Amino acid sequence: MAEAEHDWSLRVRDLVKSFKEVRANDGIDLTVEPGEVYGLLGPNGAGKSTLVKQVIGLLAPDSGTITLGPHDLVADPDAARQLCSYLPQAQMPIASFRSREAIDITGMIRGGDRETVARRRDELIEALDIGEWRDTVGAKLSGGVRRLVGFAMVTACPGRMVVLDEPTNDVDPLRRRLLWQEVRRLGDAGVAVLLVTHNVMEAEKAVDRLAVIDRGRLLAEGTPSSLKAEDRGRLRLQVMLAPRVETPELPAFVQHHTRVGHNLMTVIAEEEAVHAIGWAQELIGLGLAEEYALGATTLEDVYIRLTGDVEAAGREAAS
Amino acid sequence: MTTLAAPGEALRSGPGYWWHSYRMMLRWELTSLRMVLAITIIVQILSGAGFVLALGLFFGQVPPRAALFVSTGVLVVTLVTIGLVLGPQLVAMQKAEKTYDFLWSLPVPRPTAALAWVTTNLILGLPGMAVALGVALLRYDLDLHVTWAIVPAVLLTLFTGTMVGYALAHSLGNPMLIIAITQMLIFVIIGFSPISFPAEQLPGWLAAIHRWLPLAPMADTVRAGLTQGVVEDVTRSYLVLGAWAAVSVGVTTVVLGRRG
Numbered sequence: 001m002a003e004a005e006h007d008w009s010l011r012v013r014d015l016v017k018s019f020k021e022v023r024a025n026d027g028i029d030l031t032v033e034p035g036e037v038y039g040l041l042g043p044n045g046a047g048k049s050t051l052v053k054q055v056i057g058l059l060a061p062d063s064g065t066i067t068l069g070p071h072d073l074v075a076d077p078d079a080a081r082q083l084c085s086y087l088p089q090a091q092m093p094i095a096s097f098r099s100r101e102a103i104d105i106t107g108m109i110r111g112g113d114r115e116t117v118a119r120r121r122d123e124l125i126e127a128l129d130i131g132e133w134r135d136t137v138g139a140k141l142s143g144g145v146r147r148l149v150g151f152a153m154v155t156a157c158p159g160r161m162v163v164l165d166e167p168t169n170d171v172d173p174l175r176r177r178l179l180w181q182e183v184r185r186l187g188d189a190g191v192a193v194l195l196v197t198h199n200v201m202e203a204e205k206a207v208d209r210l211a212v213i214d215r216g217r218l219l220a221e222g223t224p225s226s227l228k229a230e231d232r233g234r235l236r237l238q239v240m241l242a243p244r245v246e247t248p249e250l251p252a253f254v255q256h257h258t259r260v261g262h263n264l265m266t267v268i269a270e271e272e273a274v275h276a277i278g279w280a281q282e283l284i285g286l287g288l289a290e291e292y293a294l295g296a297t298t299l300e301d302v303y304i305r306l307t308g309d310v311e312a313a314g315r316e317a318a319s
Numbered sequence: 320m321t322t323l324a325a326p327g328e329a330l331r332s333g334p335g336y337w338w339h340s341y342r343m344m345l346r347w348e349l350t351s352l353r354m355v356l357a358i359t360i361i362v363q364i365l366s367g368a369g370f371v372l373a374l375g376l377f378f379g380q381v382p383p384r385a386a387l388f389v390s391t392g393v394l395v396v397t398l399v400t401i402g403l404v405l406g407p408q409l410v411a412m413q414k415a416e417k418t419y420d421f422l423w424s425l426p427v428p429r430p431t432a433a434l435a436w437v438t439t440n441l442i443l444g445l446p447g448m449a450v451a452l453g454v455a456l457l458r459y460d461l462d463l464h465v466t467w468a469i470v471p472a473v474l475l476t477l478f479t480g481t482m483v484g485y486a487l488a489h490s491l492g493n494p495m496l497i498i499a500i501t502q503m504l505i506f507v508i509i510g511f512s513p514i515s516f517p518a519e520q521l522p523g524w525l526a527a528i529h530r531w532l533p534l535a536p537m538a539d540t541v542r543a544g545l546t547q548g549v550v551e552d553v554t555r556s557y558l559v560l561g562a563w564a565a566v567s568v569g570v571t572t573v574v575l576g577r578r579g
């Protein structure tokens with residue numbers, strides 16, 4: 001079978017795209033293997049959407065190449081649309097579609113035959129636990145369920161690559177897990193998944209590899225563990241300050257810190273753990289802090305270090 | 320166990336792919352409009368028939384030539400308002416709600432999506448047109464000579480109206496601008512175009528402009544298919560209309576092919 005002849009990797013090489021003076025993508029290189037879930041992380045305006053829109057054939061780069069298997073996606077945007085399935089960040093335009101219809105029609109538009117799409121639709125509806133809304137029109141769906149229907153629409157007949165832009169927005173925690181399982185299954189079936197997000201904690205659990213992108217450039221790339229390697233030997237001490245308390249003077253062992261709202265996050269060396277706990281308890285004793293938590297550094301600490309995007313920390317604290 | 324099929328090695332192409340894409344996009348369009356489909360058709364019917372009847376209420380005795388112009392003109396208004404006004408407004412909405420990118424990421428040949436939209440316009444516009452014509456016949460005892468020429472006239476009028484609207488909607492990035500222009504178009508179509516009245520009744524300069532705009536030729540071609548001895552030089556109207564159709568198809572092709 002010809003299947004073995006092609007390597008169906010997505011290869012982006014030296015991609016440059018400018019809008020007037022702004023270089024939205026400034027020499028990006030990345031490769032997504034078939035079966036791989038690849039996260040694209042970065043703050044708002046980092047250039048993620050611009051990159052994705054070039055992959056799916058909606059934007060043309062100023063220079064650089066994008067190939068998927070034997071196809072040049074820059075020269076052949078029709079091929080890009082056939083091979084890549086896209087879940088945008090905005091909600092799907094399915095106000096008057098019943099959930100199952102939206103999935104069926106999109107699956108068939110994407111080239112699936114009626115029976116296969118119908119079977120896959122039932123499978124997705126069950127896997128995402130949205131059977132209750134199978135015949136409900138989009139206008140009556142909650143944001144989260146509509147999002148899940150959107151996910152089912154684009155994965156009913158996914159092609160070689162699925163691009164998911166913030167797929168879990170509005171989705172409840174239980175069904176988020178179901179959605180991530182389905183993303184994993186796509187990977188297992190050999191589909192390359194490009195996941196765009198700024199939810200670092202979710203990405204850490206869901207992706208095989210990831211890239212951190214900011215101001216149009218790729219700042220780091222690797223598996224979550226390899227990206228955290230530099231932080232090995234460090235711990236994260238998170239202190240919840242009391243309301244209206246200024247950031248207290250930090251001991252010398254604090255390597256770096258970020259504050260979002262009442263949440264003070266510090267990174268310390270492992271051997272300073274005892275001192276750090278003592279300091280946190282002292283803050284609580286003085287009424288300056290309410291609680292603290294000591295744990296391993298996460299991908300988020302890496303992300304903040306790379307991008308300076310403290311918003312992510314704020315979201316994490318809020319959740 | 321998953322039914323997730325491995326995608327084929329070859330890309331889809333050829334007439335089967337185009338036909339499948341056309342059918343699926345038509346289904347998509349009709350389903351998207353499901354909630355407003357019936358109401359849109361009813362509004363089209365009521366506004367077309369209402370326009371015809373209102374004329375009689377205004378003037379009591381309507382001269383036969385005026386009745387003929389209004390009755391045949393209304394058909395054109397009914398046919399093109401969806402393509403020229405509603406269509407661009409829907410696109411403006413897609414742009415404002417940011418669903419536009421998803422729709423254009425679907426793997427269908429662009430012309431099949433455009434043709435599906437033209438067909439949707441035909442389905443939305445034809446009932447209103449037929450009812451308006453029936454009402455006019457009952458009310459004014461029109462002297463009609465319907466010939467086969469009505470078929471290409473209706474199709475070309477609808478196609479051109481839809482494609483001009485399509486080109487406009489896809490060329491302009493700003494949704495509010497699209498809506499503003501289409502609102503203005505309604506006034507131009509109904510009040511300032513020689514569709515429901517002869518061009519001689521317009522100021523000379525405006526009549527001269529209309530010789531090169533698509534609206535008067537639309538009215539002329541449709542009227543020529545329904546009457547005898549009313550329209551002069553319908554060939555020129557077909558040529559102007561054909562040119563507008565070609566230009567709007569060209570503009571749409573360039574705009575949709577453009578990738579930022």
